[in-house]
Amino acid sequence: MRRLRLIASLCLPLGLGIGLSGCGLTRPPAQVEAPLPAQWHAPLPHGGSLASLADWWRQLDDPLLVELIAAAEAASPNVASAAARVAEARSTRVQAGAALLPSLDGTASASRGVSGSSLGAGGGGSTTSSSTTVAPLTTLQAGLQSKWEIDLFGRLRADRDSAEAKQNSANAKWHDARVSVAAETANAYFAERACQEQLRVAESDTRSRAETSRLTDLSAGAGFTSPADAALARASASDASGRLIQQRAQCAVQRKALVALSGIDETTLEQKLAASPAQRVLPAVGGIASVPAQAISQRPDVYAAELGVASASADVGSAEAERYPKLSLSGSIGRLQYRTDGFKQSLDTWTIGPLSLTVPLLDGGSRVANTDAAKARYAEAVSTYRASVRQAVREVEEALVNLDATAARTTDADSAVKNYQVSFNATQARYSSGLASLFELEDSRRTLFTAQTARVSLQRERTEAWVALYRSMGGGWSRPESSSMTTTPTAKVATSP
Structure with missing residues (x-):
């Protein structure tokens, strides 16, 4: 109680003297360290250049992809x-x-009733007589009522800061x-x-095997090829035909997934895909800062x-302030009018007050428990933040490794296809010409x-790595310049101790 009286005696004059702004319990924010390496441990695909990432899917110069993404969103x-x-x-x-x-708040009320008065007369031995006068009474009342909780210990400001941070967080989650x-x-x-590209490969392979089977059957019928070779050719053709059917089914399933994502009718989507080029060259990658803190x-x-x-952190300050006194001020102005039997009387009223101070005394420990719960949520938020930074570093590193590895393998894959074709x-x-067996042909x-x-x-x-x-890297999103956060995930974030 001595502590409460001391705080109230210091804050109340200060609040009344400087516009009732009050004193807050929140202290300057501390810093939370985030686990970030000094540099990437994977090769950058662009040598460190920092091109813009905004609308990265437009860099493919593929209008259909842009349309599909807009429809999917x-x-x-x-x-x-x-x-x-x-919202x-x-x-x-x-x-x-x-x-x-x-x-x-504005208030208005009206009521109607009756009022009456009694008149009596008598004297001596005469009988007493009386009369009652009844008149309608109308009462009209209108006014304004105001109430203000003076934020002595910063609880309301902490609630506002928490709500503002949550709004900005919701915006970021929408992006x-x-x-x-x-x-x-x-x-x-x-x-x-x-x-579709794999389907074309399967179709070409099926046609080739089917033609070989046909020619082998003709040769076997003429007695130039053994029945075993003819059977092998037919088996090879059937095997290719089965793979082709399987590939068509896979493509049909894949297309239905794209239909579900975009919400575009399947027939319309098929027409759009048929009218668009099958494959485009991926653009050069840009915008990956060499310093992880800048990238994350x-x-x-x-x-x-x-x-x-x-x-x-703001919620902790709000819960802590709940343990201290609350000061509120109320007031009202209004007009009251009485009307009865041709008589009308108006009264103007106003009040300032009461100025009330509420001091928490006994609550069974609920306020302390609320503060402890807020601190636990703060600790959870810090842990979540650090984990999100670690996960972000991992995802960027993995994508860089995969993109570099697939780029290095591309030349070898093209060379392998070219030479195997030869x-x-x-x-x-x-x-x-009869110089190679069917087994050699099928193996090739x-x-x-x-x-x-x-x-x-x-x-x-x-493409998946790209x-x-x-x-x-955030898909081109950038941190708002007007952000109230003064630090970045470089390793620190503003919080209350």
């Missing part, structure tokens, strides 16, 4: 949910800010949802293109986690098919 429940959370957080922020200001949808759609689109600051999810720490052509010519064909399939898979891997890198 419009159809995505995750983006819609994130947008709803932004909710904005409303909460307005409410928290309004709590710092006086409230003003993160958009980036995720764009990346998912791009991956589905590239998977569709890779599936571009991620909206890390920024959201950072704001989560700030919000939790070898197959030569073996086929030798087989046609199988090797070529494997190399062609591997090259298509590598192209798919490279998308993963841009997604891990």
